[in-house]
Amino acid sequence: MNSYTCKFLIIALGLSLLHACQKKKESHPITVERYGMIEKTEINQYTIRSASGMVVKVINYGGTITDIIVPDRDGNFENVVLGFDSLSGYLQSSNPYMGATIGRYANRIANAKFAIGDSTYVVTANNNGHCLHGGAKGFDKVFWNVEILSDSSLRMTYTSADGEEGFPGQVNVNVLMTLGNDNSLKLEYSATTDKPTPVNLTNHSYFNLSGGKSETILDHILTLHAETFTPSTDDLIPTGEIYPVKGLGFDFTQPKTIGKEIHRIPGGGYDHNYIINQSKDEPKLAAVLYEPLSGRVMELNTTEPGLQFYSGNFLDGTLIGNGGKPYIKHAGLCLEPQHYPDSPNKPEFPNTILHPGETYRQTSIFTFSVR
Secondary structure (H helix, E strand, C coil), X not given: CCHHHHHHHHHHHHHHHHHHHHHHHHCCCCEEEEEEEECCEEEEEEEEECCCCCEEEEECECCEEEEEEEECCCCCEEECECCCCCHHHHHCCCCCCCCCEECCECCEEHHHEEEECCEEEECCCCECCEEECCCCCCHHHXXXXXXXXXXXXXXXXXXXXCCHHHCCCCEEEEEEEEEECCCEEEEEEEEEXXXXXXXXXXXXXXXXXXXXXXXXXXXXXXXXXXXXXXXXCCCCCECCCCEECCCCCCCCCCCEECCCCHHHXXXXXXXXXXXXXXXXXXXXXXXXXXXXXXXXXXXXXXXXXXXXXXXXCCCCCCCECHHHCECCCCCXXXXXXXXXXXXXXXXXXXXXXXXXXXXXXXXEEEEEEEC
């Protein structure tokens, strides 16, 4: 081996070691901190960090996302979801599902009952005589098992017992949460059952992309890839009809501020299911949210056929959130990928009944950038 070859190998080895050290520095293992106690159960907060600096925090109570921290156009990192400073905030009876994993059935089931074959099931009525988000103790109020899979991903699991909140069948639920270096949060849901049962899962984060600088989301600019929606009754139960969005104040097919036509919407704002997707194969772009003050953009891709757009109409200033701020009306908005509300009672809607031997799957990706 001549001297030139030796020098080349030494330089190559040095560069390899330098690259390995740099990669090690970029590695951010998921950290776990005690968040509180509920009776004898320890609640932990898991913090995931990407190499690009994005941070997501989740607790094992309710599978709840407490923080999504991303940069604005000037590089300032701020939390863009509503939440509370401590566990006690999430335990309030008035907590409107902030950041929680929702199931066994996201959204409403009319009159809290449905039929599967010759059997009729009565589930918990917790919203004007209807079942909302799985009943009085849905997946948002249970303890999830959390397994750290890598520096960028964790898996949350929960077993819902046969008869829980009146729903038939034992359901085993998995939620895989992965943070990407492109400032994306990927949520992959799966579930199996031993009896036919409705399954409809989602996440209920409230977004305000200003990072707390704007009290409301009315100046956020929203685009929804939806030309139709499902109109509903005053109790927010779908009538079964499908309407075009144009001409009714519901049209977000072109970018529009949320506040522009909100006065035209009955009930004080948007709380409606938009029809966005008819394919389960790959996540497709459903929504783009832009906040001009910070420059932040959020793109939502999903495999789900519907998207519930909720403009925070029931927030009224009584809830005190992060940093001691009261959450006033329209302080945050939800974009909830899911199947249509009341599908178990509407056979014309996409099917939500999961059978033994089948696997429920859903993928939704929230990607953040700046303009």
